[in-house]
Amino acid sequence: MTDNVVPLFKDPTTGTYTLPGDTPETPAVAAPDSVRPVRRWKRTARSLRAAVTSEPARTAARLVARHGMYVLGGTRITAKRAWDGRTGSRYERMIRAAEAAGNFEEAKEWEDRLTRFRSARHHRRMDLLKAPQDAVKSAAYGAGLTIGGLLLLGIVLAIANKDATWILAPITAVIEAIAAAVHVATVVWGPAVTISPWLGLLALWGVGRQRQTAPQWALPAQQRDDAGAPITPSIVVTALRDLGIAPMRKAIKEMGDAGAAMLGPIRIAGCGVEVDATLPSGVSTKEVQGRRRKLAENLGRHEHEVFITLPAAARTVRLWIADSGALDEPIGPSPLVTDPKAAANYKTGKAPWGQDLRGDAATLSLYQRHILATGLSNQGKTAALRALALWLALDKTVEFRIADLKGVGDWGMFDGLATTLIQGPTDEHVIQATEMVEELVAEMERRIQMPPGTVFTPLIGIVDEAQVAFMCPAVGADKRPYGGSKATSRYFMAVRKIHNQGRAVDVLLWEGTQDPTDQNLPKLVREGAHTRISLVLGTESQARMALGDKAVDGGAAPHLLRQDLDKGTVVVASGGITIPAGQTSITVRTHYIDDEQAAEVADRAKALRDGITTAHTVAAADESDPLADILTVLGTEARVLTQEVLKRLAALNGKAYGRWSFIDLKRVLDGTGAEPYKSDGRMVIGRDRITRALTNRPEDGSASATK
């Protein structure tokens, strides 16, 4: 019950109402007088508090504090400047700053300057001792010369006017001028004495305002919110000072205003700025890297908007700080989509893949490099890998064999472009993918045995969702498992062989894999790739698996990308991309090529090639039908060179035809009426003849290659 409510009680006998403590003889004393002041006090305090904490009052308080602090700060700065100008304290401060930054050479230079300043000051002071005599002498000479000069002028005027009174006229004029000046001064003096302190105050306020000496809380609302504010040297130094690294804080405090000497120039770099900071001795680059979030917050940015890398210079961190929100803006479409004439060259070209953080085009060379692309699910791994394949497909010499172990059609546009396209997630698909990779091994071994100097066409094997293969429990008839990472594991061993020897003969493997662990992405496989790409990952240990220790120690941090927000942003460690000196990786925002656009680019790539027939399974060697397979590989062409037929047969079924030569081709075609013949001086096989031979073949004539 509150103090304002007084309970009444009904007397059952009289029916009247009484106050508590009322008796007929002693009426209840009215509420004590003391109650009232207490209530009033409370009310007054409450309204006072409301008035003081109201927004207009706060704004007024801020205004007063702000301008007061400008004057105080301006006074402090002006006094300091005056003190600096008259003493050697500026030099001493620079010496301390250079020492704190560990730059002893610079400290020595400042010390020399201090010595020179002191000796010059000493000379000035000694000169000052003789100054009064000199001043008296100079005044006497000056007065004598002036009076003499004026007299001379008067004499000349007197002669000219033929009137002796002119002799003193110049002196009289000067005396009158001085009298007038004194009169003016006496009139002005009073107001000047009144106004000058205010002018002085205004000047101090101006200095304080210019140097922003008011505390943050005293600023107007729109200036108080410094999130996304432009980056200045003072913001960077303050952010570093407040990182919570004691030696850094101490060193920067000692440096005072000279703290900005730690920084290189702040350069515009794409949608942000870049600045190198040389750390004071006793502070390691790793410590700064480990406090990325705090640094970002101190800079008024989100964590993902600040990147810390290590440039070539020792004890230096390179900060790239995005303009606020700029990283959330999409980058433009891929040149592959916008330029219908885009071309590719496997050996000399670079895939136009995206933009680095500086906003420069990021291009990747795919020449003789195995690729590993890793990331959490649904973050753009397939799209990033596919964009590379689409560019490379525009070089018609490149052959693709693809196994997509997710199989929802992400690689469907390669049907009619790749020679093999396996799509599906089951063990059966893994078995086929394994056989496809084993065929790549067979082709690689065949190429290795060719005479030195032989030029090979690029053969790219792609296994997307490769973790499915490593985790496959299926075991073959020979008791060898398809998955796993044992010495008997078929997929693992085939990948290892290609990693070890494929590069030199242009048999390359690109793998896309999800959420890496030691089980679904064995160490040896991770390290066999020359180009390692990572989208966002869950942990630093996964980042190490994806990109290697060296890249992560050098600042690569895919685990700090934002899941679902940074789709398509990759961290790349590769010799195929230009990485700034000293860095071990680079962050690239890739262009997104959606399924429809991918199909258009693939159609352009198909138009460069002669009707490729894509095999959707890997045929077993003992099931092959050479005549039918020859017809398949001829596609829509009327005649094809025998060498080309052999190549296509090997691609179609490496096990059956991988080691075939012209003799084998001739053997199966002898007596069929479709034997190789000469056209324009070169041996070819004709499509019509093969079709006829197949039509005329007796029912049991589908002899296999091995029969």
Ligand SMILES: Nc1ncnc2c1ncn2[C@@H]1O[C@H](COP(=O)(O)OP(=O)(O)OP(=O)(O)O)[C@@H](O)[C@H]1O
């Ligand atoms: N470069 C990009 N920019 C913007 N969004 C992208 C980019 N790449 C991919 N995405 C988006 O991410 C989605 C998933 O892409 P993608 O299928 O390539 O991911 P993934 O990592 O391969 O997925 P999964 O793990 O399921 O195979 C796409 O549908 C698209 O919306």
